[in-house]
Amino acid sequence: MTSPHPILSILGVVIVAMSIAAFLIWVERRLLALWQDRYGPNRVGPFGLLQVLADSIKIFMKEDWIPPFVDTPVFILAPAIVFVTVLMSFAVLPVAPGIIVSDLNVGLLFFLAMSSLGVYSVVLAGWSSNNKYALVGGLRAAAQMLSYEVFMGLSLTGVVLLAGSFSLSTIVEAQKKIWFVVPQFPGFVLFLIAGLAETRRIPFDLPEAESELVAGYHSEYSGMKFGMFFVGEYMGVTLISSMIAVLFFGGWLGPVLPGLVWFFIKMFFFIAFFVLVRAALPRPRFDQLMSWGWKVMLPLALINLLATGAAVLARR
Amino acid sequence: MLSILRTIWYVFLHSFQKRITVQYPEQKPYLAPRFRGRIILSRDPDGGERCVACNLCAVACPVGCIALQATEDEKGRRYPEFFRINFSRCIFCGYCEEACPTYAIQLTPDFEMGEFHRKNLVYEKEDLLIDGPGKYPGYNFWRIAGVKIGGKDKGEAAHEDAPVDVHTLLP
Numbered sequence: 001m002t003s004p005h006p007i008l009s010i011l012g013v014v015i016v017a018m019s020i021a022a023f024l025i026w027v028e029r030r031l032l033a034l035w036q037d038r039y040g041p042n043r044v045g046p047f048g049l050l051q052v053l054a055d056s057i058k059i060f061m062k063e064d065w066i067p068p069f070v071d072t073p074v075f076i077l078a079p080a081i082v083f084v085t086v087l088m089s090f091a092v093l094p095v096a097p098g099i100i101v102s103d104l105n106v107g108l109l110f111f112l113a114m115s116s117l118g119v120y121s122v123v124l125a126g127w128s129s130n131n132k133y134a135l136v137g138g139l140r141a142a143a144q145m146l147s148y149e150v151f152m153g154l155s156l157t158g159v160v161l162l163a164g165s166f167s168l169s170t171i172v173e174a175q176k177k178i179w180f181v182v183p184q185f186p187g188f189v190l191f192l193i194a195g196l197a198e199t200r201r202i203p204f205d206l207p208e209a210e211s212e213l214v215a216g217y218h219s220e221y222s223g224m225k226f227g228m229f230f231v232g233e234y235m236g237v238t239l240i241s242s243m244i245a246v247l248f249f250g251g252w253l254g255p256v257l258p259g260l261v262w263f264f265i266k267m268f269f270f271i272a273f274f275v276l277v278r279a280a281l282p283r284p285r286f287d288q289l290m291s292w293g294w295k296v297m298l299p300l301a302l303i304n305l306l307a308t309g310a311a312v313l314a315r316r
Numbered sequence: 317m318l319s320i321l322r323t324i325w326y327v328f329l330h331s332f333q334k335r336i337t338v339q340y341p342e343q344k345p346y347l348a349p350r351f352r353g354r355i356i357l358s359r360d361p362d363g364g365e366r367c368v369a370c371n372l373c374a375v376a377c378p379v380g381c382i383a384l385q386a387t388e389d390e391k392g393r394r395y396p397e398f399f400r401i402n403f404s405r406c407i408f409c410g411y412c413e414e415a416c417p418t419y420a421i422q423l424t425p426d427f428e429m430g431e432f433h434r435k436n437l438v439y440e441k442e443d444l445l446i447d448g449p450g451k452y453p454g455y456n457f458w459r460i461a462g463v464k465i466g467g468k469d470k471g472e473a474a475h476e477d478a479p480v481d482v483h484t485l486l487p
Contacts, residue, residue, distance in 0.1 A: 035330045037333055276324060
């Protein structure tokens, strides 16, 4: 396993992650359309594929307006944070054997830390906007992401116990015999739900809730700053989908096809699932969201952790 | 919990359903005969203008997009000197067609009238008049109405008796 030059792999990961995120704009609209018996964007280029280009040209040409009442430095910083934290998480993501920017031995912890830092982006955006809707959105984001982060971490400890390592490539290697989704099914479900909440997508999009809060924390954003939130969200979806693939579905492991292909197949499967969930489910009330997180998901994660720990001890 | 999974499954089943979108410019939609689209002015079976410039359409129009000026020809037939519809205001409600006593103004199943300049949406009488009778092929207002015009005296209209001579005592 010879690793390519670090700069090359960093560039590769950044370019691939960002182009997948941009491509997801089209994928999501086409898939949503499919499930709503429509076509979606199919005019620009073959199958509407150039819609991505048209959208990005549009968003770059828009006026990047900073309202006079905002806290300017924080206002500018906030969209950068979401972008940077998500991109940092991609650094520890093992795409295929040897294709990884940095195989940290605490990769999983690094991923959790980075996704926690992502909360700052949303909270600071809501705070610096000086707008009551943005602030409410930011508050909701803080509450939601903190409470879902707790059992997100706990749901992954089962995987760590089974693999005996925090390093993501070791976790993938440990799934040679059986994917962790089988012994860790509750953990998988918990992580899936926490991941949805983490990316602030539709069943958990209370921070932006356009029917209640205009656009929540990014109400005041326009132009490419709004685009950063947008792309950051799609990169988050890509990240969580890849994480599910790596942690529970054996990452690059799979017969016949090369590892890279398997990884992307699994990733796109979960991206499509995320879109399907968006197409199907309504947004819960905020107190329902919180009581779900603390009263159902957290105890379940703890029970799962105890049971896994007991099983691992018993087998030793 | 189960209902959430069921919802997701039912939405997924939509992947195998026919899409309802009509791919418009390539695939034309079916427009019903009574579709309310572009407004036209029709003619009698024998080629005369049906419009008698009574102004009822202009009065009925909720957005006031119809403007016309009545005048009379040498035979005593009323007709519009000009007849103007501003389609940039028209809401295609069809009230003008309902108000018209002579079936002159009619809405047609055609909506493709996009323009780059607003001015081009103001249609004059030449643009509105068509050569045929539209939806009412046999109808001729001046043949039925009891009004006297050149070439048709009182009592000569269809289904009309000769006028009663009120000065005679005979039954």
